[in-house]
Amino acid sequence: MKLRLLVIAVMLVLVLPISISPVLAEEPHQDISPLTPEEWKVYRELSRRIKDAYVDPVDDKRLFNACLAGMAKLDPYSEYLEGEAFSEMFSDSENSAGVGLELRIKNDRHQVVSALDDSPAIEAGIHRGDVITKIDGKPIGKLSLSEVAKHLRGKSDTKIRLTIKREGVNSPLEFTLTRKIVAYQTVNSRLLEPGYGYIKVRAFPRNTLEKFVEAVQSLYRQNQGTLNGLALDLRDNPGGLLDQAIALAGAFLPNNTLLLSTEGQTKDATQEYKGNNDILSRGDKRERGKLSDEVRHLPLVVLVNDQSAAGSEIVAGALQDYQRALIIGTPTFGKDSIQTILLLNDMSAVKLTTARWRTPKGHSSAPEGITPDIRVEDVAATEQDDKVLASALAELKLLRQRPHGKFLGYTEK
Structure with missing residues (x-):
């Protein structure tokens, strides 16, 4: 699927x-073995046959772009971007x-x-x-x-x-x-009932942490400066920018906590990411400083489903590994790869899988996904029928009764 x-x-x-910020730079190239005369002969023969026999006329430019697209399609997430596809990526x-x-x-x-x-x-x-x-x-x-x-x-x-x-x-x-212009809000919040907050994060674009901090502050204001628990909804969140997912996970854990590790062919692709300010932009450092320490110990439930992928799985996986949050819903999508946008000299680009990531405890989300602590099927047709959210609220109330139990603040276990 x-x-x-x-x-x-x-x-x-x-x-x-995609779970990494676009990187508009070239990687140091490695020597590539040239094609043999026989391989070039096959390419020229295939090109001639297609142009002679395809149902519609085909020019060399179209064949060339098809070759580039085929070269980049190494997995479901890697692709060559040119023309409209390239423009939409950065529009x-x-x-x-x-x-x-x-x-x-x-x-x-x-x-x-x-x-x-x-x-x-x-x-x-x-x-x-x-x-x-x-x-x-x-x-x-x-x-x-x-x-x-x-x-x-x-x-x-x-x-x-x-x-x-x-x-x-x-x-x-x-x-x-x-049709009209609609403000797309990636972060929404409300009180489920007095004392219990709800934040929906739809994706991880730029400024996700900033919007999350605003949502947390709004919930505290609505509830006279205190909260008993928080439900973080990552259902149907397909990911986004790696730094924003890391920043969100780090908001609930102590500084310098390992959040994920990555492995790839290049030095930049093999990293350990910790919850310190080194990975944050200047603006995100400022935003995270606005969060009170209470947020790191607030009873927390994370909602996921089979369309929670990449950045969503990074957040859920880190919080689950440290028993910081109770994960509720269905197993997540199972995407453990990271893509980077690399600009080419002709102003086209390639979206390329450059690394795979693992949770702090070394678990991969692929292919089974992050397994929730409590499984509740996500079948609601309306918000009023949302059994996952109802279960999350009930669990938050139970967590509140365990001031020294797991899922209520950071643990090394």
Whole structure:
């Protein structure tokens, strides 16, 4: 099963399952054995046969790009980026319009994970668990999420019609939405009830730690300066920037605590990452300084599911290894690789797997994922039916009764 999750918000924000910040630099090259005359002969013969026999005309540029794409496709996450794919990787989506849906592909169906606040989708009444079957009357079948993205985004104030299958409803539902710019919030928070906070982290883009700190401070203000426990929701979070995932895990653990180790061919790819300020940007250092020490000892439950990947697994794995948090939900996706964006001389790029990571205790998340401490199936169609969240709140209350037990603060065990 491939991890596929898309956020359609302002334009249609594609949250890629990458767990390291883009590095726009060249690696020192190693000598590569040249192709033999026989290998070049095969290449030229294949090129000629394709141009002569393919159903449509094919030029040399297209064949060359196909060769580059094939060279880079060493695993599901590595790829050659040129043209539109390259532009979208570095584009700022905040000035394009969309419908405010977070989607994933599950069982070959385009399923709604959530409708964002103040979006056309939520205003129309589209729910978590709804399945989109048609866009403007055309079946979307097995389109990729990026292809669905192209259909859903567009200019502000333009119309789009979605056909939706909803569980328990026999006939398809039709929704006509008007695209608009929607503020995509990667971090949201609220009080579940007095004393118990909830923070949802949808991905790990830039400024995730800053938004998390703001959310924690907001919860403390709402509850008159104190909290009894916190539920951290990483469900359907496909990852993002490595430093932001490390920063979030480190927010709950003492400084200089090992958070993960990585291994790769290069020196930079083989590292140990600890919860100290060395890995943080100047802004993140400032933000983490705003957190009180109480946060490191606050009863904590982390919610995960089969679409929690990469950065989400780094956070859950570190907190589980140190018994700092109780992990609830279903096994995570199982992505243990790290990708780096490398610019090429022609301003194309390659997204390349450069390392694999392990938890502080040396565990890999691949292929089974992080196993939760308490398994609860993530089948809620609406927030009111969310059994995982209900279980998290119940466990937080139990943890509160164990002031010296595990899962209540850092332990070396």
